[in-house]
Amino acid sequence: MTDRNPDAMPPRLTPAQLRSARWFAPDDLRSSSHRSRAMQMGYGPEDWAGKPVIAIVNTWSDINPCHGHFKQRVEDVKRGVLQAGGFPLELPALSLAEVFVKPTTMLYRNLLAMETEELLRSHPVDGAVLMGGCDKTTPGLLMGAISMGLPCIYLPAGPMLRGHVAGQTLGSGSDAWKFWDERRAGQLTDAQWLAIEGGIARSPGTCMTMGTAATMMALAETLGLALPGASSIPAVDAHHPRMAAACGRRIVDMVWEGLTPDKLLSRASFHNAIAAAMALGCSTNAIIHLVALSRRAGAHCAIGLDDFDAASRRVPVLANIRPSGSQYLMQDFYEAGGLPALLQRLAPHLDLSAATVTGRSLGDNIAGARVVNDDVIRPLDRPLYAEGALAVLRGNIAPGGAVIKPSACAPQYLQHTGPALVFDDYPALKAAVDDPDLDVTADHILVLRNAGPKGGPGMPEWGMLPIPTKLVKQGVRDMLRLSDARMSGTSYGACILHCAPEAFIGGPLALVRTGDRITVDVPARRIHLEVSDAELAARRAAWVPPPPRYERGYGWMAAQHILQADAGCDFDYLETGFGAPVPEPDIF
Incomplete structure (x- = not known):
């Protein structure tokens, strides 16, 4: 899994060049204090002297079922670090349990990114293993580690077992x-x-559908930041602890090699990730997270919505995994060959020279991979869908773009004009959908606004708006829905999401009224509010901004600095290029 070409190996660092040596090596009072306190914990000079110190950033908690196995996996990582001659130290970080954190873990993704960056900057560590998987932990950990710039490797939590009840797979x-x-x-x-x-x-592990967790774990591997094949191993499979130990061994060598994220990531890396996302039938959230990651990596790597839309027209959906697929789950995907096998089939759409944490190219990593079930991972000439994993729509209602997942919605809604039924907040929507007298038909377009990055707050996963009970009882199972919110990657349906700019800051979505007709044309990538410019101007003049969601604390800070969905929802001051690079801490 981690063999490397010796001829391609860069010059290795010396022990004196280790970052941690600045804390432990000098013969002075401050370093003496560091050594003394390490000895207080039961360590001795033989643990740290001349060895890379490896931070294991662990997002385990008692309330995160996706990471329930991380208590043990951290020990597997430590075993690998020790085997390779490193000194492992576990550093706990925000757990961000997707189903429990309110209003949404997305509000705290950037907080995890900040914590990760500062954990690594402020401690005497030379490299990091990043333990994540639950939706926002993958991008949060990677964003922080990329900004810090130490050698790092991502350890994915892996999917849970297939669900099962009464003979049905869930x-x-x-x-x-x-x-x-x-x-x-x-x-x-x-x-x-x-x-x-x-x-x-x-079982422990992330959602086993192609939701945000499975998507982002796969994209971390495609970016070259995880070991080949690591992202699709089920959490409770015996291969998973072996992979964890391999991460521990590999990060030690990466430190000696000085293999930092800036030497791995390129624009080609991100285009590879976009292509993989399309072939996987990815979560719509992949757009926001990949855009944010690319902007952390620097202007030379930055991607945008148009890159996704172009790839969607070119790259077919190959992974027959729910919700885009009709039958299979991540365990089936792993047993069919996993991500390396899919990437091998996708090779004509990839830059195989892209660098990876193994020290080899992406092409070298997947050279021996093969598919063992053609129905789970389709060949290029027999895809699940020829195109349409994601589409970016633009128009007078969404000048900054809106996103739909055509492969997961009823085909009659790909071109549709209907009247809007507008809700200003989620409680109002929730109350209305259960009203048996609600004036709604399947031709309506449900609109939820004020649910974006600032308005949500934090852009919750409310975008799969519930179909009114009245229609559900008539047999309706899909209809067009439009919002500035996100939706779970496990969701499906004709949901138009990420409408930018959001209504809360006066985006055009704020001007829509119930009864206005909206035209959606996915093949033409168009969404249009059928209201005259003069009428929209009059409505804008009358629009009153809603009161702020927060008046203090982290929420207030987030609202001041969060970017819109099309820019990745990072904080403006965290992006590369906002200011000068942060210098190393002065420890003397």
């Missing part, structure tokens, strides 16, 4: 939405629903 998220509509329609008993709740998530 996919987390996707089947929850599907069966909840059946329950709302009166088709499921309390006992049947309880069985689904207990069977849909039955």
